[in-house]
Amino acid sequence: MQLYGGFEERLEIVASRFTEAFEKAAEELRAVTGEKTYEHLETRIKSEESMEKKCLADGLELTPHNALKVIHDSIGVRVVCLFVDDIFKNAELIRNMGCVKVIREKDYIREAKPNGYRSYHMIVEVPDENADVDGNHPGKYFIEVQLRTIAMDTWAALEHELRYKKNIKNTEMIASELKRCADELASCDVSMQTIKDLIKAM
Amino acid sequence: MKILAAEDEEDLREVIKDVLEAGGYSVRTADNGDELLKAVTEESFDVIISDIMMPVKDGITAVKELRASGNDTPVLFLTAKTEVDDRIEGLDAGADDYLTKPFALGELLARVRAMTRRSREHAPRQLTLDNVTLDTEKEELSCHNSISLAAKESRLMELFMSNPEKEFSTSELYEKYWKNDENADEEAVWVYVSFLRNKLRSIGAKLTIEGEKGGGYRLTGGKG
Numbered sequence: 001m002q003l004y005g006g007f008e009e010r011l012e013i014v015a016s017r018f019t020e021a022f023e024k025a026a027e028e029l030r031a032v033t034g035e036k037t038y039e040h041l042e043t044r045i046k047s048e049e050s051m052e053k054k055c056l057a058d059g060l061e062l063t064p065h066n067a068l069k070v071i072h073d074s075i076g077v078r079v080v081c082l083f084v085d086d087i088f089k090n091a092e093l094i095r096n097m098g099c100v101k102v103i104r105e106k107d108y109i110r111e112a113k114p115n116g117y118r119s120y121h122m123i124v125e126v127p128d129e130n131a132d133v134d135g136n137h138p139g140k141y142f143i144e145v146q147l148r149t150i151a152m153d154t155w156a157a158l159e160h161e162l163r164y165k166k167n168i169k170n171t172e173m174i175a176s177e178l179k180r181c182a183d184e185l186a187s188c189d190v191s192m193q194t195i196k197d198l199i200k201a202m
Numbered sequence: 203m204k205i206l207a208a209e210d211e212e213d214l215r216e217v218i219k220d221v222l223e224a225g226g227y228s229v230r231t232a233d234n235g236d237e238l239l240k241a242v243t244e245e246s247f248d249v250i251i252s253d254i255m256m257p258v259k260d261g262i263t264a265v266k267e268l269r270a271s272g273n274d275t276p277v278l279f280l281t282a283k284t285e286v287d288d289r290i291e292g293l294d295a296g297a298d299d300y301l302t303k304p305f306a307l308g309e310l311l312a313r314v315r316a317m318t319r320r321s322r323e324h325a326p327r328q329l330t331l332d333n334v335t336l337d338t339e340k341e342e343l344s345c346h347n348s349i350s351l352a353a354k355e356s357r358l359m360e361l362f363m364s365n366p367e368k369e370f371s372t373s374e375l376y377e378k379y380w381k382n383d384e385n386a387d388e389e390a391v392w393v394y395v396s397f398l399r400n401k402l403r404s405i406g407a408k409l410t411i412e413g414e415k416g417g418g419y420r421l422t423g424g425k426g
Contacts, residue, residue: 110405183342190349190404198393
């Protein structure tokens with residue numbers, strides 16, 4: 001089963017090229033401001049198995065076109081930051097990167113999901129010198145970028161455990177406690193950003 | 203609502219019970235201070251009405267013991283007209299109000315209503331202004347999404363939301379919330395206003411707190 005139709009290697013190349021370009025842009029900004037805008041980066045190519053599940057869940061036929069063009073997160077990049085404002089600085093950095101076309105942005109920080117999930121999502125399109133699955137030349141690939149604070153990242157990791165663990169008792173209670181944690185972490189994130197700004201203004 | 207009435211004169215006790223029951227309250231009676239204390243260990247009441255002069259244990263001693271045990275149920279004392287010192291002592295012992303005998307039954311009911319109203323005002327509640335809701339029990343501010351508040355942030359926000367567009371000076375707010383905090387200075391007010399401002403913004407609220415550091419602060423509905 002070759003859901004990516006032999007394009008995995010291109011996905012790897014496109015992903016690492018994007019990551020390197022982002023790191024370079026962030027480094028240039030750091031040279032000016034003296035502050036690193038992110039704590040760490042994670043890059044992953046969605047496994048064919050997960051992609052298959054997603055296609056089926058979305059009612060899509062298992063074709064390379066659907067996996068690479070209709071679904072937008074075959075490449076995922078996560079930017080984990082220390083402070084909330086850094087998320088928006090990095091988003092601006094990505095918007096201004098050459099060769100990157102922003103397709104969609106969704107602010108789940110200002111408008112958190114009902115379960116408490118917070119992150120800033122961007123879908124971007126980047127070029128590749130080889131032809132893509134649709135025969136475009138240069139090729140085009142989508143990347144889903146998730147920008148979040150360390151607190152949001154920790155929360156998402158825990159929520160992921162809840163979601164994929166079967167037979168949890170008191171799911172409702174756990175979900176509501178998890179929501180409360182999300183709101184408390186958001187509160188801390190905002191308080192720490194405020195203190196940072198106050199210190200800066202002193 | 204449940205009321206405990208302690209009175210040693212049987213006739214008066216029965217009249218009080220009847221009039222309160224007619225007013226829609228459920229009533230338990232006691233005929234001395236010991237009985238009063240026994241009753242509060244067995245159930246909780248919204249208001250306690252107590253005579254001062256009673257055999258076995260007087261009302262003042264009973265209320266002192268009640269307060270010492272941490273019970274803060276509102277207490278209304280019934281006193282004789284001549285007992286000025288008793289009234290002072292009674293209020294100092296922890297009573298919330300008093301009524302001199304003989305009294306009109308209508309006034310008794312009105313005082314009970316006033317007391318339950320006061321205690322309700324202190325109860326946790328939800329305040330909504332514009333698109334923002336503050337839940338003072340959960341200490342949570344919500345709009346498009348929700349965010350937790352620190353205890354002091356919640357109280358400060360409650361004050362602002364109860365008084366929209368009203369300006370509070372830094373020293374006024376400091377006196378209200380930080381007076382007993384030895385390590386705080388007026389800068390704390392600015393820090394907490396800054397916390398609230400950013401938390402309002404983070405949930406997409408239209409409300410905002412206006413004002414400069416050290417000056418007056420005002421909650422306003424935001425522009426447009």
